[in-house]
Amino acid sequence: MEITTSSSSTSMFQFRQMTIHSFSLQTETLTLPNNNIKKKKATLELKQLPSHSDLHSSLSRVGATLAVKDLNAIMHHFGNSNKFQHISQLFLWMQQNNKLDTSSYSHYIRFMANQLDAPNMLQLYNSIPHQLAKNNVYLCNSVLRCLVRKAKFDTAIKLFQQMKQDGLVPDVVTYSTLLSGCIKIKDGYSKALELIQELQNNKLKMDGVIYGAILAVCASNSKLLEAEYYFNQMKNESHSPNVYHYSSLLNAYSACGDYKKADRLIQDMKSEGLVPNKVILTTLLKVYVRGGLFEKSRKLLSELQSLGYAEDEMPYCLLMDGHAKAGQMDEAKLIFDEMMKSHVRSDGYAHSIMISSFCRAKRFGEAKELANDFEATFNKYDLVILNTMLCAFCRAGEMESVMETLKKMDELAISPDYNTFNILIKYFCKEKMYILAYRTMEDMHNKGYQPVEELCSTLMYHLGQVNAYSEAFAVYNILRYSKRTMCKALHEKILRILLAGKLFKDAYVVVKDNTASISRPATRNFARVFMKSGNINMINDVMKTLHSCGYKINQDLFEMAVLRYLGEPEKKDLLLHLLRWMPGQGYAVDSSTRNLILKNSHLFGRQLIAEVLSKQQVNSRPQKSH
């Protein structure tokens, strides 16, 4: 009987648990006031709600009896049991009922950091009432951390500025959070410097964590001297460096392969009682490889092997890549083979390095072979390996494999990037599949990638050759409206194509927009072709444009225009307009054209023609005297 009164979504087992629990509570807390008992009951009910059941209806029933801190405790409970659905429902209810405080927000952010995307996070921060928590440093740090983790550095910085306006007083944690975002972004070093400067202006002291972050930024931006500077300053301020500080500095040495400094650093590290770990030794190997010390590298690799630090492919990859980049493909291949023979754990990096190196060395057959091997061995793909394989198949001319790889990308919903498009367009051009190349470029453009001029120029030319004139013009426009610079000769190139394709109006646009870049002979050719075959309604516009860019219109051109008008008497207004325009610019029709007009003047109205021509004579006399 009791069971039927409970909510339908509560199982019999849970219902029993609840009643037993509440009973024991009641006996324990007989002295508690009535509403405290109610609270405990409500809390229990909510906490024990199964994840699929409707939290909202329970809340509207018992939520009113609960205080903010009870609700926070419930949220905490949901968080610990990963009930994200319930967390957001509860938080929403708390917002709607105005029952939240600072820690409600910070709990919510902590538990939902992975579920919320950047826009939601921003919206959340903006929804915090001013008097409540907007400038709470813990809360702000959590929000910023979440954005940085999602690689939204610029968003984080913008929000940081807003937070300061809202009254945030940043602390070292705020700065280290933001600094960590500088490691993997373009121009991260200068952004990091700005933050360090601001931190110092705010009279905050740098600590070991901050030094760790700035050292990593220096290392990933090849700022060797700066890394040394921070490392020494850190020591001077009596913060003792740990392995991470050492490995960042060591990594900074790898950029220029400074093995002497690297060796000294390792000694220093040992004398401080730190034991070089796998990462330190692997980074040291990177220094040796970059320094071109292949013998020393081989020795170190053996050392790594005997320490059990060469069980995955990274040290092999470093060495292979080094050999390949030094033009020693056969040495690289030997290491690859050795690695395969001893069954070193691989995620496919080794294949990727070898395939792209073979492509670089124009050994396409071997590249293709390894790409096939990768296909047969691994069942995981990412964009880089797919691009590498595509490159190998394209260069080896394996159309079927190219198409299969593209299909695979599609199935895995891995979107192509700039490299993918570039590889494909080049390949389709090589195979003389120009329309396909064009469609691919269009796709590339729509996805926001800008092809380089050389590729556009080649494709444009070939499209012209196969009479795909408007496609050629589309390629021209992709380049023209991208931010890339453009070679002047390209305008003339597209002009020739457009005239060949009888796309006179487009040709006119090209001429009009690029008068300075188009040579006199090309302009003259355009003008003649347009007068002969272009849209009659635009003849006068073309004349005026040519004139205003300093091109002197000759009699032939006027004669051609007049002939066009004589052929279409209903355009008489245009002819009259041209004739009236000419004297003002110092032009006059020559006698043969003049006779031609007079002979046909019945078509236009004798009176008008005579009047217009008489004005020409008057104005043209001074010109003739020159």
Added chain:
DNA sequence: TTAGGGTTAG
């Protein structure tokens, strides 16, 4: 009560 960092490969 609540917040922070760092190392290696295509």
